[in-house]
Amino acid sequence: MRISAVGTCLALVAAMCSAGVAAGSAQARPAGATSLYAPSALVLSVGKGEDPATATIQRAVVLRCRPTPYGDHPDPVAACAELAAVHGDFAAMTAAAEGVACTRIWDPVVVTADGVWEGRRVTFAQTFGNPCMLRGSDTAGVFAF
Template identity: 40%
Template sequence: MTYTLTTKAVRGGLLAAAALLAVGAAPAPATAQESRVSDWLYLSVIRGDARSSDTSGTLLMCDPPQGHRRAAEACTQLDAVHGDISRMPLKHAYCTMVHAPVTVHARGQWRGQPVDYRQTFSNDCEMEARTGAVFALDG
């Protein structure tokens, strides 16, 4: 009889411990600092056509801003549009009508949401007018 009570007591204690561990193991809500760490985009810029292209790429991270020479500015601009590059405001610029195609691609995540943006522009000037500092990878 004592053996049965001890087994029941042990089982009850194990169940209580498991319940406490399950409650303690629940993930805490992400803080603003933690969500910034998850903001990253792999950026690539392809100049020219597919046969004779000049490609550059980098990883943009925003806590702290790093990845290319205008990373802080790019992170601020991305914050303003919640990571949606297609919503970036058009910058007023006088661009020549020189056809020098530039294809940009951004993939990664922003505030936990996936980002996959691809666009071809007529030239560098048009690209920067539409995407700001995000794809300013070259010096």
Template identity: 40%
Template sequence: MRNRRTAAVLALAAGLAAAAGSAPAQAAPEPRSHLDLTVERGDAGARSSTTLDCHPAGGSHPSADQACAALERAGGDFDQLGQTRHQQVCTMQYDPVRLSAAGTWEGKPVEWAMTFGNPCEAKGATDGVFPV
């Protein structure tokens, strides 16, 4: 009787282990917002890119939490960035910077680009979303 009980327990344990092993591993959920941000400086064409993930914040962006918070305040609308901050004082130096964003914000496609007179203007107008 004892051998039958032991065999039954071992069979049940093996079945549970097999079932657990066959269940697909749950991958981390993809961020609801993923953006590729590009900064092009001056006429020389110096270019840098970074990624920004939000919900949760991450990617290669050096200040992802702050950038995601700024986009949240703007409702994901890049044209609304910088509207809630105080006016930033910048020099009149002309050193053009072209910023662009492509990807998704809360599942909706994003394509945005704008050129600013200098890095200071670009940073103020985009609430620091772009690492200028």
């Protein structure tokens, strides 16, 4: 009888210890954290004008890339993949694509991106000479909305 009481006591201690470990692991995550991924959420806009501060916004979308791509963007999977390829560096995507011919009509278009990419603050603005030059740039997929 004494042996079964000791066994029961050990079982209770083991159960309390495993419950304590579970409770301790639940407390390891910071309060309010809902994901192990750094946030990636951006507001993208396209506007008419030369200056991002005074341009008339024509379109804007929200793009979230972590933990899965989603948002108002028509193709969030492709846009997130393009951004991931340059580690969220929009400036690396401003080169003109090969083989694209545009007129030299001055009809400026401004694109902006504000938000967070993999946990770091992002603010980007670029002016293109006209909509064709925007479509012909490497940023075309991200700002195709």
